[in-house]
Amino acid sequence: MQLARVIGDVVATRKDDSLIGIKLLVVQPLSADRTPVGRPLVAVDAVGAGVGEDVFFVRGKEASFPFYPAEPPVDAGIVGIVDYWTVEIG
Amino acid sequence: MLLAKVVGTVVATRKDPRLVSHKLLVARPVDPKGKAEGSYLVAVDTVDAGVGETVLIVSGSSARMAAGMKDCPVDAAIVGIIDTVEMAD
Numbered sequence: 001m002q003l004a005r006v007i008g009d010v011v012a013t014r015k016d017d018s019l020i021g022i023k024l025l026v027v028q029p030l031s032a033d034r035t036p037v038g039r040p041l042v043a044v045d046a047v048g049a050g051v052g053e054d055v056f057f058v059r060g061k062e063a064s065f066p067f068y069p070a071e072p073p074v075d076a077g078i079v080g081i082v083d084y085w086t087v088e089i090g
Numbered sequence: 091m092l093l094a095k096v097v098g099t100v101v102a103t104r105k106d107p108r109l110v111s112h113k114l115l116v117a118r119p120v121d122p123k124g125k126a127e128g129s130y131l132v133a134v135d136t137v138d139a140g141v142g143e144t145v146l147i148v149s150g151s152s153a154r155m156a157a158g159m160k161d162c163p164v165d166a167a168i169v170g171i172i173d174t175v176e177m178a179d
Binding site: 009072 | 177
């Protein structure tokens, strides 16, 4: 799983039927010091996250597991909203 | 998933039988503001997308979960046509 910040949301009317009702968000992966790292990507939301929140997301087919028994075609999914995190660097 | 812009079509006569009648498109990833970045990829289209549209692409084994793609040898599928992307600032 990876830490990320939600930076936007995506609207798509024409989409795979199994994506109907699922929220799509743009997330920017973060490094441990909270700086953006890598490219932003689109992730589905399984926990009610919103723009501006720090979250963690899972990649791969596992991103569809929160929607079981449905199997939406997704490869990145937000599975937690971060309250806070601490890192000891040294 | 990736945001990408469809830039072309692919025609292949000789291919895996499970790919027959599936449309293949060439897409280039874009950032949320629409700027192209990264290298082109071929994705199978499941939502009737066309050249010039911004689409949502799912990669890896999840691509096989797109409608009609069960057990097909694909690793990228277009599963949505993007209307808008709203950014925080």
